[in-house]
Amino acid sequence: MNEKPKPKHEQVKEMIMSWIAAGRYKPNEQLPTEHELAELSGTSRQTVRQALGTLVQEGRLYRKQGSGTYISAMLERRTAELPTVGVLTTYISDYIFPQIVRGAESVLREQGCRMMLSSTDNDKAKERDQLLMLQAGSLQGLIIEPTKSAQGNPNLDCYLALDYMKIPYLMINERYAELNCPCVKVDDELGGYLAAKHLIELGHERIAGFFKTDDLQGTQRLKGFLRAHHEFGIALRPEHVVHYVTETKGTQPFERALAMLSQAEERPSAIVCYNDELAVGLLEAVRRLELRVPEDVSMIGFDDSFLATATEVKLTSVSHPKAELGKKAAELLIAMMEGTSPSLNRDILFAPELVVRHSTKPYEKNGDKFVRTNI
Template sequence: MAPKYIQVKQEILSWIHSSKLQPQSQLPSEHEMSEQFAVSRQTVRQALGELVQEGWLFRMQGKGTFVATRDRKQPEDPRTIGVVTTYISDYIFPSIVQGIESKLSRQGYKLLLSSTGNDPEQERQCLEMLLSQPLSGIIIEPTKSGERNPNLNYYLTVENRQIPYLMINARYEEMDAPCLRVDDEKGGFLAAEHLIKLGHRRLAGFFKTDDMQGILRMKGFVAAHRKYGVTLHPNAVTTYRTEEKNELPLQRASELLAMEAGERPTGWVTYNDELAVRLLDIVRSAGLSIPNDLSLVGFDDSFLATATEIKLTTIRHPKEELGLRAADTMLSMIEEKGYREEDRQWIIPPELIVRESTGPAPGNVG
C-alpha cells in the first residue's frame, strides 16, 4: 500500500481531474483535511507540498492553498498524444494502435498508451493519469459505451482544459466528440442477410450489449429479419455483458444445439470473431459440422478468422485504416484548433468476407 501522504495526494488530484476542484478554487485547511483523511497535519502538508512543487497547487501567504490553472503546469507544445483502448495487446487493437502510431510518430509525436479492460473504474484511472500529463490530445475508445458513462466529469474536465479528443469504435451518447467507427448496424444486417440468402430461416444471434457496437450489430440483425419477412423467435437472441462473455453465450449455444434438428437455429451471427471461434468448439462437441449442419458468421475479420481449420465468414473491421484516420483527425484538431464537420461522425462502410463457415441451410443444398 502506498504511503499515507501519497494516498492523500492522489485523492486531491482526483478532485482536480474530476473538476470537483476548479482552477483558482481554495482547498480546505490542513486541519480540515487531516480530519477528513484521518491522518496527521504533517502528512497533509507533505502531500500539498509535492502538489505545489509539481504545479498543481499554489499557496498565497495568509490565505491558503489554491488549485493552479492549466497554464501553470502545461508546456506550450507537449507533443504527446494519449491513446486509451479497452485492450491493447490482443485481438484487433494492436493493428489500430499501429495505425495511430505510424502516422503520429512521423509527425514527431509520442504516444502514451493505456487500456481499460472495458472496466469503467480502470477508465477513470486512465483519465486521471492522462490529465496529470502535459498532452496535445487524446484518442479514446469508450468503455461500456452502451451504458451510462460514470466518468462524465473527467471528460468535461478534458473539454474545459481545451484538450482535443476524439473517440473510436463508439461514442458516449452524451458526448459530442468526433467519432470514427465502422457501421456496426449495417454489419449486423449484412451478416444476417447473408445467411437468409443462403436459405436459413432459423437464425440465432449473440451480442454483447454493454457497448454500442453490440447494440448496433443486434439492431442490424433484427432489421434483416424484418426486411426479408423472416420470423425472429424470442429466444433466438442472446445478450450478455463483458463480465459474462466467457460463460453465458457458450451456455446458451449448448442449449440451442441440444434442440431437435427441426427446431434448432441453422445460422448463427456472433458479436465478434473471438466468440465465433469459441463457439466452434461447442459445435464440434455436439457432433455437428460447420457449415453442413450450422453456418457461423463472425465480426471484425481479425487474425482469428483464419487461424482455425475452418476459416470464418465475417464482417471486416478496418483496423489499421481506422487508426490512421484517427491520427489524421487528431492532427487536424491540434493544428487547426478544432475539427472539420465531416469528421464529427466518420462511419466506415462494412464489408462481408465470405469464407468456409457458411453454406446453404440444411435441406437447401443443390
C-alpha cells in the first residue's frame, strides 16, 4: 500500500528540523528569509509561513519583529542542567515495552540523566519524524528500537546525522543491517528453536508456526523454528508456516488458524506463536471451534509476558528479559557517552529459556502417547 505524501508545510518543517539536527544552524542563529526558504523548498511563501508558525508554536524557533526567524535556545538551556537520553520504541503503552522502558529509566535516573520517551507506532514515517524531533533536542545519547527492521531503513540519513553530530546511539531487539551501532537483544533464533524442539520431544510432528516477518525478531524466530525441524528430521507442511506483517496481524493469523484447525484429520497438533499476544488471540480461534488447549492443540507463545498467565490456560512461553534488557542498554549507552565502552560495534545477546506451563502436553493418538525418547 502506497503512503500518501505529507502536506507540503510538513515537508518544509521536516527540512528545517533536519538542518537544526545536523547543526547547520545554531541556537539564536537566524534562518533564511521566507522568500529564500520558499526557493530552497520549491514551495510557496504561504507554505513556508505555515511551517515556521508550527515550529514557533513548538518552541523550536522564535521571531524578532522586523528582523526574521531564529533558532530557539530553549532546548539547549533546558538540557544544559541535566543530560538527556532519548528512548525511541515502536510502542509505549502495551505489551512488553513498559518494562523495557522502566528498566532503562532506572539506570538513567541513577546516573543523573533525564529520559525523553517517544514511539513510532511501528511506522517508518513516524520514525523519521521522531528522530528529527529528538535530534533537535540537544540529546546526549539515544536508545532506539528499529521500526519494521526486516523492511530496510529509509531513514538512513537520520542515522548518519547522528554519527555526524557524534551523538552515541544503540539499538534494542534488533538493528538495521547496514548500521554498526551496538545492539542489545534476545537470541530470537534460539528461542524459536527451543519452542519447536520442546514440541517435537513431546511427540508432535504436525506443528504450525505463526511469525510476524516485517521485523527481524520474527524472521529469526522462524529460522530457529525451521532449524529444529531440520535437525530432528520432521517434514514441515508449507501451509503450516504462516508469516504476516504488522498491518495484517489482527486478521490473517486468526483466519489461517481457523482454517487449519477446522481440518479434523489434517489439523496441526501444536502451534508456535510469534509472541504471547498472538497466542492469546489464537486461543479464541481454538475456542470458537470447540477445541481445547492443550488436550486438542498444544500452544507456545514468546516473551513470557503478563499475558502468558492472564488467560484460563497458562501459556508455555519463551522468556524475554524485558527490564534487564532495558537496564543493559542504558548501562552500555552511558559507557558510550562517557567514552569508556571497550567495544562499540558488538551485540549483547540474552539467551532465552523455555518456561513450561499448562498449554503443552505429549501428543496422543487413539489414546496412545507418542513421546520421543531418543532425542
